[in-house]
Amino acid sequence: MRSRRFAGVLVTLAVVLLAAGCRTSSSGAPAGSARSTASPTPSGYGTRFLAVDECSSFGTASFTEVPCTGERAAARVIARYDGAVADGPPCPATTDFVLHIGAQHTAGDRTAGRAGGQAADGTIPQGYACMRDLEPPHPGDPGGGGGPRTIVGDCVYGSGHGQVRETACDGSGKRKPQYRVVRAVTSRDGCPAATDLYVQLGGEHPVGCARRM
Structure with missing residues (x-):
């Protein structure tokens, strides 16, 4: 097992829960997001803190890098980027x-050189890790009611002021679903004629075509 040493390291992790899968509606107004912060000390299991395929523990107050085979492992890094989310790839x-x-x-x-995001002086740059729970349920799956992105198969409800928020398609969430995203296209012209709502998704196909449920 690879190892590295950390002395008195404090890494602040802000979890973008976006549990409601907040996205803009046809009005184009931005939807809100929920954030919580924690200050764990990373344990270090590779050449980069929380690199792809490394794992973290999960709790209400802290997230720490742990061995993926350990009993504390709860989620795996499926993508890792430096910089702020707003400036980087989705x-x-x-x-x-x-x-x-x-x-x-x-x-x-x-004095030890670091690869992929940790400088020779031990600096850990600003970045973000895209996490996938090791066990279901997976809120990021289509219809799951959560995750940082709204995708085809997800369901939303109107939250007021021209905004929508994601909720579980099976009705198990706090709010019942009103629309389901059935297609992602580059512009509204690509949506079916029966589209009831346009949802901003982002990415290469930023327009979601939603049907009333």
Whole structure:
């Protein structure tokens, strides 16, 4: 097992829950998001903190890098990027949640070179990790009612002021679904004639065509 040393490292992780899969409606007004912050000390199991295929623990107050085979492992990194989410690539469609990693400076192991996101002086740059739970349910799956992105197969309800929020298609969420996204296209002209609502998705096909349920 690869190892690395951290002394007094404090990495701030802000979890973008977006549990409602908040996206804009046809009005184009931005929807809100829910955030929670934690300050765990990374344990270090590779050359990059929370690199792709590494795992984190999961709790209400902290997220720590742990061995994927350990009993504390709860979610796996499926994509990892430096910088802010707003400036970088979107997470994969079926991401369950996103960890925001604040830029930090480690006190130990300053002479060892680091690959893929950790400098020779131990600096961990700002970045974000796209996480997938190790076990179901997966809120990022189509119809799951959560995840950082709204995708084809997801359901939404009107939350007021021309905005929509994602909810579980099976009705198990706090709000009942009103529309289901049936297609993603580049512009509204590509939606079927029977489309009842346009939902902003982002990505290469930013318009979601939704039908009333």
